[in-house]
Amino acid sequence: MELIFLVLLVVLLLFLGFSALKSDITSKTNQYFIFLILCIVLWILSNYCSNRLEDYSIVLLANRLIFFSTTFLVLGLFLFASVFPDSEVRMKPLYRGIAIISSIIVAVVGLTPLVVKDISIESSYSSINFNYGIILYVIHFLFFFLLFIYLLAKKYREATGLVKIQLQYLLLGGLFTALGAILTNLVLPVLFNVFYLSNYGPAFLIIFVGFTFLSIVRHRFLGIRFLLGQILYYLLVSIFSLFSFFFLGWAVTKLFGGVFTIQSVLLSIILAPLFVWLFQKFNQFISLTIEKKVIYVDKHPAEVLSDFLKSISSELDVDKIAIYAVNVLKRYFDLEKVGILLFDKVNTKILYKKISGFELNGIRDLLQVVQYWKELGEDPVLLLDEIKRGKIGEDWNRRDRLSRIVKCMEKEGISAILPLNRKVQLNGIIVVGNKKNRDSFTVDDMRFLEDVIANVSVAMGRAILYK
Numbered sequence: 140m141e142l143i144f145l146v147l148l149v150v151l152l153l154f155l156g157f158s159a160l161k162s163d164i165t166s167k168t169n170q171y172f173i174f175l176i177l178c179i180v181l182w183i184l185s186n187y188c189s190n191r192l193e194d195y196s197i198v199l200l201a202n203r204l205i206f207f208s209t210t211f212l213v214l215g216l217f218l219f220a221s222v223f224p225d226s227e228v229r230m231k232p233l234y235r236g237i238a239i240i241s242s243i244i245v246a247v248v249g250l251t252p253l254v255v256k257d258i259s260i261e262s263s264y265s266s267i268n269f270n271y272g273i274i275l276y277v278i279h280f281l282f283f284f285l286l287f288i289y290l291l292a293k294k295y296r297e298a299t300g301l302v303k304i305q306l307q308y309l310l311l312g313g314l315f316t317a318l319g320a321i322l323t324n325l326v327l328p329v330l331f332n333v334f335y336l337s338n339y340g341p342a343f344l345i346i347f348v349g350f351t352f353l354s355i356v357r358h359r360f361l362g363i364r365f366l367l368g369q370i371l372y373y374l375l376v377s378i379f380s381l382f383s384f385f386f387l388g389w390a391v392t393k394l395f396g397g398v399f400t401i402q403s404v405l406l407s408i409i410l411a412p413l414f415v416w417l418f419q420k421f422n423q424f425i426s427l428t429i430e431k432k433v434i435y436v437d438k439h440p441a442e443v444l445s446d447f448l449k450s451i452s453s454e455l456d457v458d459k460i461a462i463y464a465v466n467v468l469k470r471y472f473d474l475e476k477v478g479i480l481l482f483d484k485v486n487t488k489i490l491y492k493k494i495s496g497f498e499l500n501g502i503r504d505l506l507q508v509v510q511y512w513k514e515l516g517e518d519p520v521l522l523l524d525e526i527k528r529g530k531i532g533e534d535w536n537r538r539d540r541l542s543r544i545v546k547c548m549e550k551e552g553i554s555a556i557l558p559l560n561r562k563v564q565l566n567g568i569i570v571v572g573n574k575k576n577r578d579s580f581t582v583d584d585m586r587f588l589e590d591v592i593a594n595v596s597v598a599m600g601r602a603i604l605y606k
Contacts, residue, residue, distance in 0.1 A: 141339075145187055148342055149180050155352045162356050167226040168219065172355060175215035176348065181208035183341045190264045198265050199258050206249035206276055213283040214242040220290040224305045224354060238283070245279045248272050299577035300554075301524035305354040307363045312350025319343030359525065362581035368434035375425050383414060440587045443471055447591065451598040455605045461493035464595045468571065469495065472584065476552060476572025481559075481599075482509060483566070496572060497551055504547035507540045508556055508568055514540070518558040520588075523548050524579055555580060557588060559596045569595075 156176030160169045185208055188201035217238060221230045248254060253272030258265045295306045323340040391403035447467045451460050465477045476496030483490055512518035526545055552572050559567040569592055
């Protein structure tokens with residue numbers, strides 16, 4: 140069973156690694172990521188062989204391969220952190236060369252008796268007799284691991300927008316991985332003498348790898364609060380379900396001698412509706428509590444949207460609707476700039492504009508947005524961070540129209556351009572500036588924006604028809 144689990148884990152790791160590499164094979168970030176994956180796979184397999192095989196020479200080699208693989212693993216972490224997330228190599232070639240050469244030396248030493256002098260094979264694990272070379276390994280490992288932490292911390296302090304969220308995902312994955320590994324490889328063995336679960340310690344690396352994979356290939360992310368809230372929600376619901384399952388199994392076994400007796404089945408049928416009712420109540424309570432205490436601490440988007448709809452539901456003045464929309468977006472996202480622009484049918488003239496914070500000296504270039512959408516045959520939201528990452532219009536630097544739009548966005552401080560709803564015969568856009576904290580727009584942010592825009596479009600369309 141353990142072997143099957145580890146094989147599935149290895150397959151999943153390799154799938155994530157090569158999927159990331161396939162998304163952009165020239166990216167240094169992706170190249171170092173797959174290198175990291177290969178080191179992790181070698182470590183997992185070596186760890187399994189060192190604890191499960193019985194041939195002395197193979198187990199000895201497996202133990203030495205653990206130190207060989209983890210030497211390159213920590214090098215991979217360092218190199219990955221040096222280029223993540225934009226694949227820009229800022230490290231001098233000399234330093235990178237020293238790091239690689241020193242790691243090769245330590246890895247080779249790890250394959251010799253200088254690190255693992257001898258082993259003894261126990262019932263479910265192997266114990267190691269270390270030599271003095273272990274000091275060199277520990278120094279190397281700690282040095283590069285601390286460099287990895289330092290680089291990420293330094294980048295996080297300086298990061299804004301999308302890069303900040305990417306680093307948050309990476310750090311969050313690292314935190315969850317560390318907690319899992321500490322539990323199985325330190326807490327349980329030291330405090331409870333449970334050693335067999337240490338073989339599953341490397342499995343927690345899938346969390347780090349998964350979060351890192353998402354930070355590489357995704358271009359729009361869930362907010363960290365929202366993500367943590369969802370993780371906490373599923374964790375608590377899972378614990379409730381597992382506890383209920385095992386408690387019922389224990390109870391019927393105590394009462395009726397087993398879970399498959401007639402009495403046990405009848406009792407389970409009687410208790411099933413009660414469990415469903417309790418589960419629904421628990422689920423509702425947990426969901427609301429997490430939303431209020433974790434995800435939406437300051438303001439709930441549903442409440443903000445409801446208040447906004449009340450204010451525009453019967454309004455027939457275009458200017459007042461625009462003011463309501465601008466104000467609600469500025470307050471909800473803590474924005475510096477927001478603007479609404481309406482065009483004529485042929486998109487050659489601006490019929491109406493309501494801007495707050497913008498100067499929009501290059502306002503004519505914004506007319507190119509509708510033409511660009513027409514060329515694409517769709518009207519996606521244009522986020523500056525996404526365009527720069529090549530997720531929208533990968534050949535934007537070869538397209539004069541989109542190039543002009545991007546230059547205008549950079550010059551005017553526009554972070555997003557969103558279309559008004561053409562289904563209500565409304566030709567226009569909403570331009571949004573940066574958040575004051577320079578955070579990027581998340582998936583949940585975009586949902587709220589789209590809800591506001593949909594209702595603004597309907598309200599403005601109604602007001603224009605009335606006028």
